[in-house]
């Protein structure tokens with residue numbers, strides 16, 4: 374890493390990690406007329422090649438089981454669809470969401486019941502989730518084999534693929550234009566005051582000690598390591614997730630929704646003739662921060678047979694490219710961990726997004742910027758996601774985790 378020294382020795386806000394969460398927060402700070410502090414973003418790998426943001430599958434859904442998670446995705450959809458106006462820059466390309474929807478498939482009555490319960494929450498929050506029986510699924514999507522399926526759910530409004538990379542690029546670019554300083558460097562230590570109640574400074578790999586008013590942990594799968602520098606714990610670990618892009622000898626005659634097979638494998642349309650599939654490692658332990666090794670047997674022995682079973686036309690497919698990425702996996706409840714540490718009040722978490730952080734980045738960046746500015750959330754109340762729920766043992770159970 375070629376390090377850069379920051380221009381100053383003190384900032385109001387230091388953000389550790391400049392990928393989508395760090396950049397969303399930085400940008401929303403610049404967009405808030407009530408915030409006029411200085412912001413430093415420290416990023417250890419400005420290629421972002423190993424970040425979760427670079428390895429994402431870039432999908433958005435409204436099919437969550439809590440109202441707040443639905444509202445968070447609704448804000449994302451609105452933000453993405455109005456990107457040039459939101460960023461306030463005519464150079465920003467207009468965005469669409471490819472609304473092929475997520476198709477959750479249930480092969481047992483218990484999960485069908487969960488889909489029914491989730492639908493009620495989603496409809497009440499304004500989503501357009503439809504419950505389907507196996508015949509209806511087959512009628513709409515004749516390519517599926519549905520012999521073992523008892524129910525499915527799909528929502529075709531603001532649900533599918535979106536271009537997270539473009540949003541990330543423009544948050545970064547616009548934040549820099551508006552005065553946020555990004556440096557290529559690594560935070561290697563964090564110093565607190567004598568009482569241990571406040572962070573005073575961060576130390577960079579190149580040796581500079583930077584004083585800070587508030588610090589944001591936006592370090593993705595390395596969240597626990599960053600928290601440890603301040604003597605704090607957070608239940609987040611890197612877990613491997615594999616992705617394959619494949620082509621089909623005979624492409625499907627209509628768009629493939631992001632299908633969540635009962636096996637846990639998911640697959641979706643990726644281009645006119647290409648598709649994407651993903652699944653976790655098995656077993657699924659915490660891995661080394663730098664371990665992006667691909668398990669090639671996982672495709673041949675697990676994923677391909679499952680896909681071909683669900684869509685017989687996909688017997689004839691071939692892998693075009695593949696990668697392993699890391700979820701910042703929240704072992705406590707797989708949901709976001711935000712807000713201040715109860716005892717170190719200027720250490721702000723923005724972590725643990727597991728598999729749904731990309732779509733949550735607009736709402737969570739905006740919320741974190743509000744917290745940094747006002748010490749409270751002003752738009753969506755995200756308090757229930759605050760770190761405080763962990764010592765209080767109050768998990769947020771989200772039944773629709775991928």
Ligand SMILES: Cc1cc2nc3c(=O)[nH]c(=O)nc-3n(C[C@H](O)[C@H](O)[C@H](O)COP(=O)(O)OP(=O)(O)OC[C@H]3O[C@@H](n4cnc5c(N)ncnc54)[C@H](O)[C@@H]3O)c2cc1C
Pocket residue numbers: 389390391392393394395415416417418421423424425426427428429430431432433558559560561591592593594595599614615616651698699700701723724726727728729730731732733
């Ligand atoms: C395979 C896969 C598929 C996914 N699919 C989806 C999806 O379809 N939809 C969805 O919403 N979400 C999805 N996600 C999740 C989503 O991509 C992540 O939640 C999101 O990108 C997290 O962003 P982040 O900024 O928190 O973390 P990251 O993107 O990992 O960024 C953290 C940054 O912090 C930097 N950093 C770490 N420590 C330090 C330090 N000490 N000093 C300086 N810099 C540091 C790192 O270099 C990195 O750039 C997926 C994730 C994966 C892996």
